[in-house]
Amino acid sequence: MSIETIIQQAAIKAVKTLYQADVNSKQVQVQNTRKEVSGDITIVVFPFLRLSKKSPELTAEDLGNYLKEKIDIVDSFNVIKGFLNLDINKNYWFNILKDVFSNPDFGTKVANDDSDVVMIEYSSPNTNKPLHLGHIRNNLLGYSISEIVKANGKKVVKTNIVNDRGIHICKSMYAWQQWGNGETPESSGLKGDHLVGKYYVEFDKHYKAEIAELIENGLEKESAENQAPSIIATRELLLKWEAKDEDTIQLWKTMNGWVYAGFDVTYKTLGVDFDKIYYESDTYLIGRDEVLRGLAEKTFYQKEDSSVWVDLSGEGLDQKILLRSDGTSVYITQDIGTAKMRFNDYPISKMVYVVGNEQNYHFQVLAKLLDKLGYSWGKDLYHFSYGMVELPSGKMKSREGTVVDADDLVEGMVKVARDMSIELGKLDSLSGKELEDTFRMIALGALKYFILKVDPRKNMMFNPEESIDFNGNTGPFIQYTYARIQSILRKAADRNVSILADLNMDSMEPKEKELLKRLSLFPAAVQEAGDNYSPAVVASYCYDLVKEFNQFYHDHTILGETDANIMNFRLVLASAVGSVIKKAMSLLGIEMPQRM
Template identity: 60%
Template sequence: MNIQNTIETKVKEGFLALYNTEIPSVEFQATRKEFDGDITVVVFPLLRYKKGNPVQIGEDLGKYLVETVEEITNYNVVKGFLNLVIADSFYSNFFNKINNNSTFGFVSSTTENDSRMVEYSSPNTNKPLHLGHVRNVLLGYSVSEILKASGKKVYKTQIINDRGIHICKSMLAWEKFGNGETPENTGLKGDKLVGNYYVKFDQEYKKEIATLVASGLSEEDAKKQAPLFIEAQEMLRKWEAGDKQVVTLWETMNGWVYKGFDVTYKNIGVDFDKLYYESNTYLLGKDIIEDGLKSGVFFKKEDGSVWCDLTEDGLDEKLVLRSDGTAVYMTQDIGTAIQRAKDFTDLGGMVYTVGNEQDYHFKVLFLILKKLGYSWSESLYHLSYGMVDLPSGKMKSREGTVVDADDLMDEMTNTAKEISQELGKLEGYSDKEKEELYKVIGLGALKYFILKVDPKKRILFDPKSSVDFQGNTGPFIQYTYARIQSILRKATFDYSNGSLSGVEVELHEKEKELIKQLELYPEVIQQAAKNYSPAVIANYTYDLVKEFNSFYQNVHILGEENQDKKVFRVQLSKKVADTIKSAFGLLGIQVPERM
């Protein structure tokens, strides 16, 4: 229990003892710099439960807390704010407890049936991963790591959209225009090669539409009657019928794409525990619809189509089975969710990392699963996120204007290289060391820029401004970590032992502020997990780094004459570095030992 939890418990006890009234919660904020204190209780919200002068209520509570909480040595009240002074010994004792704790902030998984499945990426096999996928995979992977740190067991998964008309478009274009091209004989990654033929299909399809329109057809009719489109539809029909030649081509080209995806995932630093394929799941759910009809969750219309009436829940009627008996996406998603719960019997909930254009879809999905009686449906979450824009404008994959994920990572590495060379920070590095460092800085800049923003917000991503060694950026935080490693290398004495336990010590204001920031880390992890928000971790890390840099500028570390204080300050610096590394690990970001 941290000091804030202790104080909250005691404020509630004090309010009950003083005013015979229970309060549900206590609001805290950091004490403003101009006032004496370490943590502030905001009195104004308590006036809902006890009418009176906020200053007097603050005085009453302050006196009660000083008498009952050993760590509180003094207090002062400014208007409706109760500022509490915490003893230095509390902070030094706290630091001694966490100093050699390598898993500080993390909670071991102890609760059964409280695991989570996190779905992310879920690409189509007709094109490479692009900038939109980058935000998706970074969010999904980071949320997985944060949930694990908070005490949950996590299964990372994706459903690969490996069937449908869009896949057939790439296949057909390769058959017609490919001349036997393969990743091996072209030197192209398989996903890029297949993506080129998706673009090629669109180019040729548009030519056919233009010809038909010129002959007198409307554009709408031309789109439907274009020979390429009709052939793609026929190819899809053959695939669904199991045509051997079509299925073989499908397996070959998807195989190229999977190898390409694997390279991209490895380079960006994400992985998966379980893969689902739409070609295996697209027929799931139909039996569930039958069961739902019998139980009254669904109803059938005159044309034979099956629907779920959600109007009483503020939504509308939702189609779950067409009149010809074929499934819709909702049917598949219902079936896939239930299949996952069967595959992982300890599953307590699922997190779907999908763009905000699907908000309504997931509201409906979760509500239907709840109506079907699945207890885990209460723990389903749509990790909805906004689009990523570039200064150059909107991306369109079929027109080939998408920002390829591999190209973006290369650009980030090159940007890091240019800026590092301009700043002249890498003297004494070998060429190999430099190239590795450029990758770490470039990817760190990309990941941090995307993850520091609340997932729901749209992002305008500017590669150049993200690789900045000043401000709220990945490289700034990485540079601070490397600075601390330099301090540790220069420490010629043994700082692994020794502590402030049992020693009466007066902490420097900057030491105290730094320990206070460290104390927040476990709660920050829990908050990030609760809100499914890596931004909470990212911005905490930035605040920790700012606090360390203020400490670094205001106190002597290696130049401190008192040996106990010197050891303590080196230990404190190391703990900050360890926490930066831990927090950045939750974001999937590496930290360099030197910069």
């Protein structure tokens, strides 16, 4: 039971005894005491004034006296206006420290056979272009949320739906056929996904030129967009693909193969992975069958041009197309099929889609569609809607080439990490792979923390002109603190100092107690992050912990301490902080170096 809960329940009893009145836990506001004020935990007494019919100060005095007498972890108290600040007995804090030190599962819950299965879809790339910074945010969030949900005692299935078919894929295929001259990753030395992306951009260039020409010849914009030769050819290609034309399928397989090889490299670099991968090419027909079933059951309707629609105007939404007039599927068709397949494959109790907020409307429609098709789980799907990454110049657009490429960004950061490490000269004891791994760890730590510390729901700004920081509230700052702790623990081991969970001390320094308080908040942070699907909560917690540790580290020596009990206590404290840092950062997918 957390300290907040203990105090809260005690306060409810106190009010009952003192004022013969019932209050619920919501009315008892318990918060951490502000740093400038003495005390550990604070009760806000304003809500009780009506019951006590006394001044805030006297009410707080009443409560304080009661708690001091009845609750053994409350040592003493002070009152400032309507705030009752309680001092908690040191043994309470010592017990927390012992728990952190000796319990490897401190702060997290472990899943068992009966735990809920949560399926988390993330990444979901199109196979017509390489990944960019927006995808990085998606991948990092998806991975981190998976780890956080796991830490809250759920079974997690990480999944990826690869959008490997559709008109957009045909665009790069067509462009490659027309202007590719047989170029391959081998012949050009280009990473597969970058090669295919090049032809996607190429398509757009030609398509735009054709539209401009048609408009010049007197066509309206809309008809020009529909009659440009490139788009007509691309539509034919999609029809041939859906008809399983052999050459078209072969080209599709070849080009997608290039892209997958490229994606694998990027995924590995980012340290993300999946338990189950679905391909739209396998699921879209199931979706189409579902749509046709809905049509037969008159859930949906058909227009004269034979396109299929759903009318959601009764639910406050619009009409939505489900199959085009030429019979091919649209984006939402495959999502229906994929959902059906997944629920057949796994005993899913919650389905989470990590997809950008530009698709909020899409997921509202999807939930209602699944519901209409008779799937009870449809309306419970959760769209984890995250914000866009914006550049100073505006939104990133793959077609126009105004993106921050994922591979380039990571490589650039590794270079910065390498240069900086060499300049600081701290890694001279390492060499070869170990050294290179540390550079990558630091670079990825900086990038991941930069992305994940921001509230996922909000749009965020990235300025390519300014490199991502390595000082201050950053991943490397946290890694650095961890490395310092490991250095101390190594030195302690060298001197044969054993670290005991047995703590014998009369009092603590303020910085020591502050650190203990921070440690005690870890379980609440993990839970809050899980409840809100927010890696930023973990990042923020970890930063506060690390900042607190650095102050302690600055003010107090550990190995230089002459009192053996105090030295042992500080070693236990440092070790515990180290393990919490490591665990918290692992929830963000950030690794901790032994040295840096």
